[in-house]
Amino acid sequence: MREFKRTDRVADQLQKELAVLIQREVKDPRLGMVTVSGVKVSRDLGYADVYITLLGENDAETIKANLVILRRAAGFLRGQIGRRIKLRHVPELRFHYDESVVRGQRLSSLIDEAVASDRDRQDDDEEPR
Numbered sequence: 001m002r003e004f005k006r007t008d009r010v011a012d013q014l015q016k017e018l019a020v021l022i023q024r025e026v027k028d029p030r031l032g033m034v035t036v037s038g039v040k041v042s043r044d045l046g047y048a049d050v051y052i053t054l055l056g057e058n059d060a061e062t063i064k065a066n067l068v069i070l071r072r073a074a075g076f077l078r079g080q081i082g083r084r085i086k087l088r089h090v091p092e093l094r095f096h097y098d099e100s101v102v103r104g105q106r107l108s109s110l111i112d113e114a115v116a117s118d119r120d121r122q123d124d125d126e127e128p129r
Contacts, residue, residue: 011039013085014048018093021080028069032056037098041091048091051098063097070095 019036033055040049054066070077074093082090 007041007043007045010045010085010087010091011041011048014041014050014081014091015039017081017084018050018077021077022070022073025080026069026073026077028073030065031069032062032066034066034070037101045087045089045091048093050093050095052095053098053101058102067095067097 015036015038018039022031022034022036035053035055036050037053038051040051041047050070052066052070054063074095078090078093081087
């Protein structure tokens with residue numbers, strides 16, 4: 001059995017190429033600092049689900065606007081990928097917002113708050129009365 005599946009190798013290469021293309025080639029000034037956090041390619045290489053995160057503002061309106069810009073640029077990006085990667089058929093790009101980073105930050109802050117609360121409670125219990 002092979003160590004890596006072809007879809008995984010294609011997904012990794014797509015992620016690298018898209019990260020560079022979005023930063024350097026998409027000329028829309030409304031587009032924020034977009035990071036490609038992951039790519040999942042279908043088994044038949046027909047579709048590629050591209051997961052992005054945004055640096056800075058993460059409100060719903062900004063996320064939606066950035067996704068619209070990327071979806072409009074999908075044809076251009078697909079053409080550029082076709083020139084850079086040797087594939088018979090370049091997958092159709094579908095962009096999604098990756099909420100895992102925001103969710104992770106929120107969980108981390110909740111854990112920090114709980115630890116601080118426990119410390120305060122422990123300090124209160126240790127004070128002599």
